[in-house]
Amino acid sequence: MNAEQLKYLLIGLVVAGFLFDKLTSWLNVRQRVGDVPATLRSHLSQEKLQESKSYQRTNYRFGLLTGGLSFLVTVACLQWGVFGWLDTLVGSWVAAPIWQSLIFFGLLFIASDVLALPFDYYHTFKIEEDFGFNKTTKKTFVLDKLKGYALGIVLGGGLLALLLWLVDTLGASFWLYFWAVAAFFMVLLNMFYTSWILPLFNKLTPLEEGALKDSIMGYASSVGFSLDNVFVIDGSTRSSKANAFFSGIGKRKKVVLYDTLIEQHTTEELTAVLAHEIGHYKKKHILQSMVISVLQLGAMLFVLSLFVNSETISLALGGERAAVHLNLIGFVLLFSPISTLLGIWMNMLSRKNEYEADRYAKETYAAAPLAEGLKTLSVKTLTQINPHPLHVFVNYSHPPLMKRLERLEQLSNEM
Template sequence: MDQETIKYLILLIVSFNFIFEKLIDYLNVNRKTTEIPANLIGYLDGAKLKESKVYQRTKYNFSLVSDTFSFVITFLLIVFGLFGWFDEWLRQYLQSPMVLTLTYFAIIFIGSDLLSLPFDYYQTFKIENDFGFNKSTVKTFFIDKVKGYLLSIIIGGALLSLLLWLILELGQDFWWIFWIVAALFMLLANLFYTGLILPLFNKLTPLEEGELKETITSYAQSVGFSLKNVFVMDGSKRSSKANAFFSGFGKRKKVVLYDTLIDQHSQEELVAVLAHEIGHYKKGHIKTGMVAGVLQTGLLLYILSLFIFSEPLSMALGANQMAIHLNIIGFTMLFSPISMIIGIGMNYLSRKNEFEADHFAKTTFSGLPLASALKTLSVKTLSDIDPHPAYVFIHYSHPPLLKRLERLE
């Protein structure tokens, strides 16, 4: 395809993605829920249901503004060829292809983040604060930003540098070598995220000795699960919302419980939540998720290799010559429909895995305390108890609350 055709195709894809996403959001936020389901009576009342709807509407209105802003900026950058103009401007000062590309992406990343900063701030300190969720301070907010920048520079910069070096040295054959590197990185990230990265943002402390730990340990032993690393994370430092997650393999596997989860739930509910997380491990969901992620990355890199030296793609973004960084940007836009389809498939797999983990908890411990925990979590976080099926199909990585309760109860 010539550069003009590619340019219009990119504009079409960007516009379709925006309109489609906003349409799905609109259908979901306008779905009526007037009656409280029988199995939520005692947990949810009319006032809380109304508050939940107001929260969902507030987030929808905010995302409409922020996403429209992002869409308009991107659309104008493409229409006026500003991606290419910026490349030509940088070439006056930078001759090395490696330095040029790294500098280009660094400025684009920082510029994009600075544009989104007011929206992030408003969401945290206005929306989340108004509904009683935000516990973060302005100082913590900006320190998190700085830490995020440093991690992006160190880790992201190293990976991007390696990717560029492989492209420049091997041409289109770069993809399979970097695929191996990416797979190793994903494995190491899963193994060491909780031990190395998470402590940079949150404090992890071993679950203290006592009845809760003894009950958790006893349950883990009953299902043949060696569990020595149970940690409590100070999630209340930033939000009142509760959660729990599992990471790692073998001796490095860890279960992390938010302090807010411990504060809001009974001991029986906490063990049920833990049983659900152990179910993911016992059912092999961690490994299958890792394999699926590696395969997805390989597909993306292979298709990228077909576009990486395309001169028309660079010129479609306003350049006068081929530029690797422009082709990466253009590729991400062209690949987005495929990415959406893959995302839908991954969400379907994730929802299936959640049902299986629920069933594991139900058969090895009890379904009722897990159901009770899910009700409390959903009500306290003002979750949408009856989302639109289309929205669930596209966006939900977990089954809707009512679907999970049907199987648990």
């Protein structure tokens, strides 16, 4: 395949990926609202259900606009060789290949973020504001952006520089060494995310003494789960949406509850949510996901090593010579169908794990408060209760609400 043919293959992959993504979203937003299911009537009104559908439509139209713009820019850059033009420009500034690549990606990052910034602002202060979710101030919005830039430069830029140095030094055998470093970094980030990264954006405080802490600590002790403390994150400074998550391994593990979650749920519901999260740990889902991610990364890096010095890819992107940074872009586009399939498979696995964690919560605590908590959480966040099956299959990491409720009811009837 020559460079011209490869260019049109890359454009074809971008077009196919865009159309597939928008097809699933279009099918999903076309789903009929219907009546409120009997099991949700104590939590959800018909008016609230209509509001949820309006939220889905608004986000669909917004995603169509932003995704369409990104799609057009990408296709234009491929068709008219903008990536190659930028490579030539940067090459006239500096001679060192590593610095050429870092400057190249830095300029792309700046251009991309400048393009996305107005849309990010509109989504936060218009769409999320209109539906009652936004709690972010303009100051917090700006500070979050600046902190994100700093992290991107330090962590992302550092890893990119290491990758480029290894490619320059070792050639195609770089992948094994970078895989080892990246895998170590992934484990380290999982262990220390709540200690090092999260505090840069949010305030974490230990859960205060009281009935909730007694219930959570008592449950954790009853299932042999070592838990020194539960932390509360000030999610209400940015959004009224609620969440909870589990982070870390071994002695570094932490359970984090959003303050909005605590405000919206009973002690029994919150303990059931914790039981679900502990279920993930007990079933080794966190370790499983980590191992799979590391193996996927290794496979991707090995495939990258086969193309990283390809002159054809660089020429297809408009370059005048082989350049690692051009080949990285080309590889990401060529790998996109495989990435989509891997993402679908990971979502299937994740949905299975969610069912298993629900079962664990039911068996070690109770199904009813978990079900009630899921209903409240879904209604408060305007979650779609009847998503299209294809959209679920492709994009959902968690089973839809009604499926989880049906499974919990089945589990209760088994006893």
